[in-house]
Amino acid sequence: MQNTFGNTQQTQWDWRAAGNFMFGGSGGALVLMAAIASWPGVPNLVVGLVALGFVGLGLFLVWLEIGRPWRFLHVFFHPQTSWMTREASVSVLLFAATLSGVLLQTPALLAAAGLLGFLFLYCQGRILRASKGIPAWREPAVTPLIMSTGLAEGAGLLSILLIFSGAGEMWLLYLLMGLLAWRLASWSYYKQRLAANNAPAAALQALDSVNRPHVILGNALPLLLLLTVAVMPDLLQPLALLACILATLSGWLLKFTIITRAAKVQGYALGKLQQGRPTIKPPVRREKDRFVFDRD
Template sequence: MNYDSCIGCAACAVACPYDARTIAHEHQWYYGTETLQEESARHPEREGVAQKCTFCVDKVDEATSRKLDPEVDFDVMPACAASCISNAISFGDFNNPTSNVSTLVHDQPTIRLNEDLGTDPQIKYLYSTPTVPGRDADADDLDEKHQSDPTNPLVGKRQNFWDWRATMNWCLGGLGSGLAVSAWVAYVIGQISMQATHQLQLIAGVMMLAGLFFVWLKLGRRWRAWRALWRPQTSWMTRELYAAGVFLISVLVTTQISQPVVGLYHLAGFAAACFLLCQARILHSAKGIPAWRTPRVPWLIVVSGLFEGVGLTLLLVSTNVVSNDGTFYLDPSKLAGVMVTLALLNMILWLGYRYGADRAVRPPLANRIVDNMSWPLLIVGHLAPVLLALAAWFHAADTSALLATAGFLVIAGGTFWKCGLILKASYQHGFTLSRLPQRGSGTRAAPSLVA
């Protein structure tokens, strides 16, 4: 860990399926108040940044310069292995076939945590000895009852790295980018004027900035936020920032120039679409949270953003918040058709997320949250807007109130499911073991279940 570079965004923490990374945002005194001993051993540079076991890499590096072996020389051995009173922890090089650790795993059966993820972890556990035999995991260990027990040490806890402040980026940023894309498409097909498009883009920019501001509030080291700009080759967060920058610059330049430049409207719309795509990939990249890494989540984020964008467009235009210069008008029947189409697509995606293959990826505790969210979401966020849109479609009189209400419900539904997914259904992966240690000897010395 480079404590001088980390900004404390916690992206690595939610991406780790082993729950190996933590962030201490403030120092926790053992007795609740500062003591001289704790203050002398305090490391302020490690507060507000990600932390994990590094295998005491500074000692291992020192071993090279001193020509020592960290496998046998206690001065340069990782602290856990050097201090273990029963010699239960061994450190060494698996690439060396004659090392102690290579001999141990060659002569005895071993297990690794979460081998099913394919991450090839290099921490191996000896789970069986001649006097304490191990056993294979059976159906009882993996049934829903035990996987739903929060006291089960193998069950993942709900993540607390990304709180409501991080969630606001998906709620406000997704809504804003969806609005910008919707306005761009409407402008391209001749449904709204250039003036109205620019007004919608300005509102979208404010919402996207607000979402990023809440993320900034969540950072452990806020004044290092500029460092997030240096990883566009690997980080979807960095790409999101660049997309936001291109969008905002395009909108601001359009505001300042006297003659509209059509290319800037297209550039802003394209950048907003990229921003929405980045949001979808950020959440999907958090491999430590099963409810986020399922295949349908990126599609849900993108389609929901567009759905919410159309809803906000309806709300703003129907309430005359956004003016129209008379060149183009939004056709209520076409808007109703778009509303119904996106609502149906969102419903299909959500039902697939709830009942499809994604369900097997999520832990039972997360499935309960998803199940509890489904009916309120389908009724308020999908069916009600569809009925209102259809009513506006066939209603000959003023449809502003119907469309405005439908737009509001779409936004409420999108906010509801995003908050539920990020704050409530975000249980960590937990630990999967194909074989288990067993206390005592034989099969009758101890319960066969891990509770």
């Protein structure tokens, strides 16, 4: 990237947009984890409702942010290229499959819901990656980071629910350990790529400000606690609970920081000088793809 100037903070997406990534991502992953944990059965209604509650809360928060909230149905008009349209479409199917799956006690529907929860999370990662105006978001390494943290949060939330209901699962805690390791690696790689691509210094500073709490309190400590539980299963309830809470909160902190504090705009720059009449790339001309309706 060239030496840019004017890398100010974007102000269009605030805590409400961040809330969609925080809670929506956790909810989608919770559906997936619940589907895996209960297979070949189905999770109970409470788990399904909690998961959908998280997704619904995220979507509600982002709905509060849009300028014309009563036109929300227009969000479905551009599945050809918009990851926001795809996320919204997946969320509708996710609600339908999860609700019908737990109400009708149908494992196949829950399996589909789990897959949709995973897709919902993937869409969130791609929404950020498509944001070319924000160097900290368009970095391709953001997608595995969003995926890994979302899955870790989902596993953490499911473990919390199971521990409270007195049915903590050791394999789920092992899975969480693996996801935390993946999240740590993704986080490290993401920051490395941003630095290598000369992302705005202020963006890197914002990320660095949460590095220590995220790595130590959000990943290393939960891993240590879970390892202790693996050796001494009698301590599952207090230690695993604390580990899951820390892992989930840390994921939310991470996403909140990426959306609201590390989102410095591209800025301006002088480009590389060229000479001669340029080679003209024709417009991609997507006008024919537009949704047209009768406004009368």
